[in-house]
Amino acid sequence: LPTYAFQREHFWLRAPEDGGDMTAVGLRAAGHPLLGAAVELADGAGAVLTGRLSLRTYPWLVDHAVMDTVLLPGTAFVELAVRAGGQVGCDHLEDLTLAAPLVLPEHGSVQLQVVVGEEDASGRRRVGIHSRPGPGADTDDDRPWTRHATGVLTAEPAPAPTGLTAWPPADAAEVDTGTLYETLAGQGYGYGPVFQGLKRAWHRGDEIFAEVELPEEQRPEAGAFALHPALLDAALHSAVLKALDGGADPGLPFSWSGVRIHSPGPSALRVRLTTRPDSDSVSLVIADGTGAPVAIVDSLAWRTVSLEALRAAASSSQGTTDDLYEVVWPALPAAGTAPAPASGWALLGEHAAALVTDLAHSPDGPEQPAPSGAPEVYADVAALAQAVTDGAPVPGTVLYVPPPTDGDTTALPTAARAAAATMLDIVRSWSAHQALDAARLVVLTRGAVPTPSPGAGEVSDLGHAGLWGLVRTAQTEYPGRFVLVDTDGRPASLRSLPGALAGGEPQLTLRDGEVRVPRLAKATAATAGPAAAPWTGEGTVLITGATGALGVLAARHLVAAHDVRHLLLVSRRGDRAPGAAELTRELREVGASVTMAACDVADRDALGGLLASVPPEHPLTAVVHTAGVLDDGVLASMTSEQLDRVLRPKVDAAWNLHEATKDLDLSAFVLYSSVSGLIGPPGQANYAAGNTFLDALAHHRRSAGLPAVSLAWGLWGEAGGMTAHLDEADRRRMARGGVVPLPSEDGMRLFDTGIGLGPALLAPVRLNTAALRGQGDRMPAVLRGLVRPVKRQAAAAEAVGGDALVRRLTGLNPAERDRVLLDLVRAEVATVLGHSGPEAVDRERAFKELGFDSLAAVDLRNRLGAATGLRLPATLVFDHPTPRSLAEHLGAELPLGASGPADGSVLGTLERLEAGMWSGATDGADREVVANRLESLLSKLRASGGVADADGGSLDDDVRSAPVEELLGIIEEELDAG
Numbered sequence: 001l002p003t004y005a006f007q008r009e010h011f012w013l014r015a016p017e018d019g020g021d022m023t024a025v026g027l028r029a030a031g032h033p034l035l036g037a038a039v040e041l042a043d044g045a046g047a048v049l050t051g052r053l054s055l056r057t058y059p060w061l062v063d064h065a066v067m068d069t070v071l072l073p074g075t076a077f078v079e080l081a082v083r084a085g086g087q088v089g090c091d092h093l094e095d096l097t098l099a100a101p102l103v104l105p106e107h108g109s110v111q112l113q114v115v116v117g118e119e120d121a122s123g124r125r126r127v128g129i130h131s132r133p134g135p136g137a138d139t140d141d142d143r144p145w146t147r148h149a150t151g152v153l154t155a156e157p158a159p160a161p162t163g164l165t166a167w168p169p170a171d172a173a174e175v176d177t178g179t180l181y182e183t184l185a186g187q188g189y190g191y192g193p194v195f196q197g198l199k200r201a202w203h204r205g206d207e208i209f210a211e212v213e214l215p216e217e218q219r220p221e222a223g224a225f226a227l228h229p230a231l232l233d234a235a236l237h238s239a240v241l242k243a244l245d246g247g248a249d250p251g252l253p254f255s256w257s258g259v260r261i262h263s264p265g266p267s268a269l270r271v272r273l274t275t276r277p278d279s280d281s282v283s284l285v286i287a288d289g290t291g292a293p294v295a296i297v298d299s300l301a302w303r304t305v306s307l308e309a310l311r312a313a314a315s316s317s318q319g320t321t322d323d324l325y326e327v328v329w330p331a332l333p334a335a336g337t338a339p340a341p342a343s344g345w346a347l348l349g350e351h352a353a354a355l356v357t358d359l360a361h362s363p364d365g366p367e368q369p370a371p372s373g374a375p376e377v378y379a380d381v382a383a384l385a386q387a388v389t390d391g392a393p394v395p396g397t398v399l400y401v402p403p404p405t406d407g408d409t410t411a412l413p414t415a416a417r418a419a420a421a422t423m424l425d426i427v428r429s430w431s432a433h434q435a436l437d438a439a440r441l442v443v444l445t446r447g448a449v450p451t452p453s454p455g456a457g458e459v460s461d462l463g464h465a466g467l468w469g470l471v472r473t474a475q476t477e478y479p480g481r482f483v484l485v486d487t488d489g490r491p492a493s494l495r496s497l498p499g500a501l502a503g504g505e506p507q508l509t510l511r512d513g514e515v516r517v518p519r520l521a522k523a524t525a526a527t528a529g530p531a532a533a534p535w536t537g538e539g540t541v542l543i544t545g546a547t548g549a550l551g552v553l554a555a556r557h558l559v560a561a562h563d564v565r566h567l568l569l570v571s572r573r574g575d576r577a578p579g580a581a582e583l584t585r586e587l588r589e590v591g592a593s594v595t596m597a598a599c600d601v602a603d604r605d606a607l608g609g610l611l612a613s614v615p616p617e618h619p620l621t622a623v624v625h626t627a628g629v630l631d632d633g634v635l636a637s638m639t640s641e642q643l644d645r646v647l648r649p650k651v652d653a654a655w656n657l658h659e660a661t662k663d664l665d666l667s668a669f670v671l672y673s674s675v676s677g678l679i680g681p682p683g684q685a686n687y688a689a690g691n692t693f694l695d696a697l698a699h700h701r702r703s704a705g706l707p708a709v710s711l712a713w714g715l716w717g718e719a720g721g722m723t724a725h726l727d728e729a730d731r732r733r734m735a736r737g738g739v740v741p742l743p744s745e746d747g748m749r750l751f752d753t754g755i756g757l758g759p760a761l762l763a764p765v766r767l768n769t770a771a772l773r774g775q776g777d778r779m780p781a782v783l784r785g786l787v788r789p790v791k792r793q794a795a796a797a798e799a800v801g802g803d804a805l806v807r808r809l810t811g812l813n814p815a816e817r818d819r820v821l822l823d824l825v826r827a828e829v830a831t832v833l834g835h836s837g838p839e840a841v842d843r844e845r846a847f848k849e850l851g852f853d854s855l856a857a858v859d860l861r862n863r864l865g866a867a868t869g870l871r872l873p874a875t876l877v878f879d880h881p882t883p884r885s886l887a888e889h890l891g892a893e894l895p896l897g898a899s900g901p902a903d904g905s906v907l908g909t910l911e912r913l914e915a916g917m918w919s920g921a922t923d924g925a926d927r928e929v930v931a932n933r934l935e936s937l938l939s940k941l942r943a944s945g946g947v948a949d950a951d952g953g954s955l956d957d958d959v960r961s962a963p964v965e966e967l968l969g970i971i972e973e974e975l976d977a978g
Contacts, residue, residue, distance in 0.1 A: 032083045033224045034058075034076065035114070040087065046116045046125065047087045049080075052134055054109035060218060060230065061104055063192025066252065072102040073195075074253030075236075076229040077149045081127050082261055083226065084114045085153040090125055092158065093259035096151035101252075102131050109134030113145065116153065125153045133322050144522065151256075161262045161293030162285050164270040169209045172202035175241055184240065194218055197234025201241060206275045210238035213268035213289070223265040227286070227295060235271040236300070239282055251302035255281075258298025266294055323714075323742065324750055325763040326523040327678065327782070329451040329516040332503060345375040346384060346395035348426075352444070353377045355401050359494050375399075381426055385433035394438045397501065400426065401444045405463025409659070413602075413652040416463040420647060420689050421640045423467050427474045427685075428635055431481065437871045442483045442501065443471050449486045449692075450699045450760075451509045451516050458703045465696030466651065468507075469688030472680025475506050476780065477635055477858050477874075479865065485510060506781050519785035520678065523754075523762055534668035534707070534755060535562040539621025540614050542568045544601050544653065547577035550672060550716065551626045555583065557748045558624075559592045566593045566618045570610065571627070574598025593618075601627060602652035607660055622668040623657055628690070632683045634854045636874045643686045650690030654697055666707055668755065671698055673712040675765045679780040681737065683855045698760040711754050714765025717741035732834040733855065738772040738783070739765060778866060805868055809896055817896070821887040828863045829883060832856050843884045847877045868894060 030038040035051040055062050055070065064073045081096050104110060110131045117126040130145040168174075181196050193215055202209040212234040214222055222228045236253065268289035275282050276299075284297040347353050356375065376395070378384040388394050402423065405415035423443070430441050445467060447460030459465060467484075474482045484507045485500070487493045492513035500508050500515040509516045535541065535558055543558075545551040546569030558564040567587065571577050575584070575596040587594045599610045614620050627649050631642045654671060661669070676684050677691030694710050701708035715734055734740075742750075742765065750764035772779055773787045805824070809817050826838035833851055835841060841850065847857070857877045864886075865872045870893050873879070880886040 030083070030087075033221065034080060034112070035083065038087055044088075045118045047084065048116075049084055049087060049114040051112040052109050053104060053112055053131075054134070055104055055106065057109075060194040063194040063196075063230070064233070065190035065192070067188040068190065069101075070104045070106075071252075072104060072148075073229045073233045074098055074256075075227070075232040077102075077129055078232070078256055078259060079225055079227060079229050080112075080114050080129055081149070081151055081153070082259065084116045084127055085125075088116050088119075088125060088153070090116075090153035090155045091260065092154045092156045093256065094124065094152040094154050094156075096127075096149055096256045096259070098149050098252075098254050100146055100148050102146075102148045105133070123154055123156075127151045127153050158260050158262065162287075162296060163291045163293040164209075164272055164285060164287040165291035167270060167291055168200075169202055169204060169207075169272075172204035172207070172209055175201040175203050175208075177201050177241065180237065180241060194230045195233055197231060198237040201238045206277065208238045208241070208271075208273045208275075210235060210271045210273070211269070212237075212271065219267040222267040226261045226264040228267070231267070231269060232286075235269055235284065235286060236273075238271060239273050239275070239302075251304040253300060254303035255301040256297060256299070259295065261295045263288065263292060263294045269294065322522070323746065323764060323766045324523045324753060324757070325520040325765065325786075326757075326759040327518050327761055327763070328521045328785075329509060329518055330785075332500070332505070332508075332515045332517060344396040346398045346439075347375050347377045348381065348384065348398055348400040348441070349379070350377075351401040351403055352399045355444070355494070356399075359491060381429040381433065381436070385429075385435045388435040394436065396439060397442055398436075398439055399442050399444060401446075402464055402467060404446070405461055412463060413648075413655050416466055416651050416693060417644055417647050419463050420466045420470055420686075421643055423470055424635070424638060424640065424643055424685070427471070427482070428638070431474070431478050431635065431874065434873065437481075440481055440483055442485055442497075443467060444497075445484075445486045446489050447486070449509060449518075449696065451486075451511055459696045459700045462655075462693065462696050462700055466647065466689035466693040469677040469680065469690070469692035470685045472507070472677070472692075472780075473682065473685035473688050474635055474680070476680045477682045477685075477862075479778070479862055480871075482506070484508070488512065518678075518782050520763060520782050521785055523757055523759065534622055535564050537621060538566065538618055539667070540566040540568050540618045541622040541624065542570060542611075542620055543624045543626065544570050544657075545625070545627030545649075545672075546596070547571040547573070547580050547583065548626060550713075551624075552579070552583055553744055553748060554624050554626060554751070555587060557751065559587055559590060561748070561752070565591065567595070568610075568614065568620075569594060569596050570599050570601060571596075572598065572600060601625075601656060602648045604656050604659075607653075607656050611660055620661065620664055621666060622670075623661060623666065624668075624670045624672070625654055625657055625694075626672040627653060628672070628674075628687075630684075630687055632687070632855075634683050634858055634874070635685050637854065638685060643689070646686040647690045647693075651693045654694055658697060658701060662701075662704070662706060669698075669701060669706065669708040670751075670755065671695075671708070671710040673710045673761075675712045675714045675739065675763050678712055678763060678782050679737075679739075681734075682858045695761045702760045708760055709754060710761045711751065712761065712763040712765070713742075713747070714739050714763070714767070715741050716747060717743045733832075733859065735768065736771060736775075736831070738768045738775070738779075740768050742766045776866075778862065803869065806894060806896060809894065817891055818887065821891050822884060824867060825864070825883045825887045825890070828860055828867065832859045832863065841883060844882055846881045847883075848881070852877060864890065870894070 027037040027039050030036055030049050030051070032049075032051075034053065035049045037051075038047060038049045040047045053061070053072065061072065062070055064071055077098060078093065078096060081093050082091075085091055085093060102110065111134050113130045115128045115130070117128075119125050127150070128147060129149040130147050132145045177198055177200065180198060181191055184191060197212040197214060198210055199213060200211045212231060214228060214231050218228065218230065222231065266288040270287045270289065270291060272285040273282050274284075279301070281299045281301040283299055284295075286293075286295040286297070288294050347356060376387075376392075378387065384395075384398065402419055405412065405419055426441075430436060445461065445464040447458070448462075448464035449468060450459055468486075471482050471484050475484075483501060483505075485497065486508070487497075487510040490512055493510035496510055496513045496515060500510060503515070505517050507518055509518075541558060541564050543551050543555055546555060548571070551569070551571070555567055555569060559567070569580075569583070571580070573580070575581060576598065580596050584594045584596050595613075597610055597613075599606050601607050601610075611620060629646055629649055631645050633639075633642055658669075671694040673691040673694040674687065676688045677695060680688050691712065695712060698708040698710035715731075731741075746766075747764065754762045754764060767783075767786065769787050772783055779787075809820060812820065822843060823838060826841040826843070829841045829847075829850065830836070830838045833841075833856065847860075852860070858874065861872050861874065861876045864870075864876070868890055870890070877886065880889045
């Protein structure tokens with residue numbers, strides 16, 4: 001709803017005119033309670049049936065829980081496969097094997113897909129059952145599917161059905177079932193009332209007989225199923241009796257063979273279950289309450305499911321691993337080697353010059369042709385800019401190599417902060433000199449990031465790791481101006497640099513000549529090892545930043561979920577921090593021993609004194625470093641003081657913790673990093689730099705055989721701490737960037753999952769993949785692997801960026817050009833500010849009055865740069881402070897040439913209409929068809945010099961007022977007549 005009255009805007013959603021009729025999109029109702037729609041593929045190639053499961057729409061499923069995890073029963077997979085077989089005329093389920101449990105989340109839904117394949121030569125069809133977490137408001141359909149079951153369907157003639165009319169069975173001894181479900185509950189099988197359908201059972205040799213029925217409230221629904229999953233599941237509980245009697249774990253149904261349904265829909269069953277002495281399988285004959293045949297199962301086998309497997313499945317279904325990512329480094333196709341850079345290159349600083357000199361004289365590798373000339377070397381950015389101003393050609397590529405910092409480890413934090421400060425100065429100077437707008441700065445580090453290649457996980461120069469975060473933000477604030485490359489220093493790698501840069505990737509690593517790029521990828525439960533338990537025992541867990549929002553969450557979680565009994569909670573103010581006394585009292589009330597200490601962990605000596613106070617009977621066994629501060633600002637205004645203030649609690653504190661504990665027997669060393677280091681958000685260059693240092697430190701510790709994981713968190717839903725300053729505009733900006741808030745409960749589940757997974761760096765972050773796709777080329781490179789690229793037709797592909805805008809404006813008169821550019825500016829302003837549309841943006845109101853800050857100014861500059869193809873300055877909205885003045889500036893900068901026809905002639909109107917078609921400005925008829933017709937008409941009109949109407953007058957009046965289709969009709973009639 002509107003935030004205040006009388007905006008005169010409609011906010012009510014309109015229902016689709018077809019009422020949601022599935023036939024309108026080529027589907028039909030599946031006619032099954034668990035499935036919503038079905039579609040048969042052409043040429044008999046198979047069928048796909050879809051549905052969505054949730055505990056809200058199917059509350060009876062909550063009665064099927066194993067180890068406190070709600071699972072879709074194995075009998076439901078049989079039901080789904082049988083229904084899919086009926087869709088294609090295959091009534092015999094020859095076999096069905098379950099590959100993974102399907103966990104139903106407490107909240108949200110699960111998308112279901114049953115796929116039947118093409119018939120083979122023997123008349124068989126493959127069937128597969130898959131699921132993935134259902135989409136929410138912040139997700140779309142890019143997430144991977146999990147295969148839960150595979151099988152084979154056939155249309156073999158059914159044998160004569162078998163009934164169970166002689167009942168109760170002769171010579172069978174009745175078995176007491178009164179304590180069955182209580183016993184099962186004690187073993188972790190939590191069957192609720194709907195699944196407690198076993199009423200009586202008898203035993204005779206290898207046979208078990210049973211009576212089962214659905215509860216009264218479920219019976220009306222039974223007729224919609226072939227065999228209600230709860231009813232068939234209860235039929236199997238008679239076998240559970242025998243397993244329990246023998247002391248075995250009853251397990252869960254795993255593999256089915258020879259399933260045929262003769263008479264669907266009963267609400268009560270008689271069952272004969274026969275065990276096979278030479279195997280763990282059983283066969284079943286199933287009849288209704290009168291003994292009439294219902295179904296047979298030739299063979300059914302059980303399998304025990306481990307707690308770890310259920311945890312992994314639960315994590316995937318609940319979105320736990322769905323919101324957990326790792327950085328992978330796929331290799332790019334080999335670009336070959338090239339001579340040392342010469343023409344079009346320049347070098348910045350002595351280290352870049354020394355590297356190129358060493359490369360030229362390197363005896364390693366294949367012979368290379370001598371370069372035609374040596375690149376120019378400049379002392380700093382100002383010297384290069386002055387040379388260009390004085391007439392030197394603008395180099396296409398400028399190489400900067402930071403001085404190494406891998407010296408004295410005790411001075412590493414100081415060296416890392418100094419390197420970052422130098423890089424900040426270079427970035428600010430580079431972006432401030434417009435003479436260098438056409439050049440790109442390549443920052444070449446060595447051993448600052450790990451890649452999965454020889455020496456995987458090794459980070460040889462931690463001091464340069466922070467540069468990657470800082471420059472990633474520079475890439476966001478100044479698109480196309482910076483490139484990051486990390487090398488192993490080998491000649492083959494350095495020689496591959498020119499070819500690697502030709503690919504256009506903004507971030508690269510070079511390892512033994514191989515080029516790799518960073519991408520985020522889903523961290524799947526399959527990569528998990530045994531469940532980690534780093535919090536057990538009588539050791540002490542140290543938490544830094546313990547009175548901040550994230551530190552408090554971690555402390556509460558470790559005590560409540562992991563029974564941690566000894567906590568050393570550290571913050572700058574200790575027990576004088578707001579909420580410290582309350583937190584201490586709360587944790588002590590549940591049995592934890594808590595020490596609240598004031599300590600600046602970035603102070604090496606102060607940390608040493610703190611650790612010396614840990615009692616020897618409860619030695620330090622784990623570290624959770626959550627501390628950090630923010631001091632945001634765009635690069636153009638960021639100071640070295642801002643940089644240092646943010647880096648100190650990240651770089652200095654983490655390194656001190658590493659040095660002080662590396663000889664202790666720690667079971668966990670958890671660093672709270674941020675996804676900002678990976679995506680480089682605008683305004684957070686200092687924070688991104690600190691976090692990439694933490695990420696590299698985790699790899700450094702792993703390579704030394706020490707425990708470590710860096711969790712690069714996204715935006716937390718928990719307000720407070722470092723996120724307390726975020727206003728609505730900040731959150732909207734992050735949402736447009738694809739990062740949405742992560743609820744605290746989900747965050748702590750990700751915390752647990754991340755500790756048990758293998759990678760040293762994991763990113764727990766909730767991403768809106770639809771928003772990522774909407775960013776197009778503005779999407780951070782590291783996220784490109786998470787969304788499927790949208791394939792566009794050739795014509796549409798051309799209609800992007802500045803070329804499309806220029807084509808659209810060409811042929812318009814000055815007034816029309818001004819209107820189009822003003823509409824463009826207002827539309828982008830509305831997007832940046834989160835308004836409903838461009839009409840909410842006053843043409844003459846100053847950007848500052850509209851609510852712009854420095855981050856909004858950067859966002860608008862980048863959006864308009866992408867739309868126009870212009871390289872726009874950072875001061876754009878300050879130099880042109882209103883939407884109208886900014887639109888006029890864009891018009892003056894664009895290469896529009898002479899104005900087109902301004903008199904509204906037929907030819908001019910058609911040219912404008914054609915431009916509108918290609919740019920997406922015209923609605924209505926199919927653009928390709930219209931454009932083809934216009935192309936033909938324009939060709940004829942240009943040849944004839946124009947057309948008069950039947951009265952000898954002008955068509956101008958008709959052209960000015962006619963809709964698209966009417967206009968085409970008028971022109972065609974005139975051409976035919978003429």
